Amino acid sequence: MSMRVPMTTSGAAKLRAELHELKAVARPRITAAIAEARSHGDLKENAEYHAAREQQSFAEGRIADIESKLANAQIIDVTTLAASDKVVFGSTVSLSDEDSGEESRYQIVGEDEADIKERKISFSSPIARALIGKSVGDVVEVRTPGGLKSYEIIAVSYI
Template identity: 55%
Template sequence: MNKVPMTVIGAEQLRKELDYLKFEKRPKIAEAIGIARELGDLKENAEYHAAREEQGLAEARVRDIEGKLSHAQIIDVTTMENNGRVIFGATVTILNIDTEEEVTYRIVGDDEANIKENLLSVSSPIARGLIGKNLDDEISIVTPGGTTDFEITKVEYI
């Protein structure tokens, strides 16, 4: 399986979630199953079935996170020399040439992406259009809304 790029912050967030699931949620679910078992007949015990379903979902998420972390290529841009080139993990400020609107994105892995926090998936059209370009480049990016012209006004490795 190919290594999947992930930022240091993204990996830390997944590890925190994994610790929560393993050391907080698992024991609570086990306790809920134990209490539900004491209520008697398991066939018609809604609490038991709900706790078992929650356990299944939590265990699936644990396997998912462990798989992602084991296949992650963690990239720390803060250790790299900033040469003005847009790379995975870079924080990029772009200026919409038509509207003069400026926006800053950090290019992250698919699991970390959150457009509300300006965390842009590396596989999104804008990120694909930015990767490999340099500070002060003017680029045209095809987005679902049409082609837009941008100027790269800032590239940070933070």
């Protein structure tokens, strides 16, 4: 039995959109490319055929990967969580660096959704593990590559 992996509704929607794109657009395009390359005769020295087969292998692997992730996902709609000042999976947390006063904001998401450019961090990351279960006003310490950092939780939202 595999363990359910938490994922936000927006993360699941992104995976479903990618899955649809792969099945409805990429798969038929690759199949047509293979048929076209086959029509050129000898497959041993046919670079187009081998490239199309490689694309097919990649696309089919990604389809299987996404289907598996969605099948094992525990999808959590953060907008339905009872509003509180406690940090939980899916919540968006505003922090103040105790040393610099610099503020930052992160949403705690599933591992496949984590994207630091979008300010989304995995629930298994050191900072998320330090934050989960804490409340507004709490100070958490996080071991970072640059040393120990202290952050005050200044706001928690569920959006």
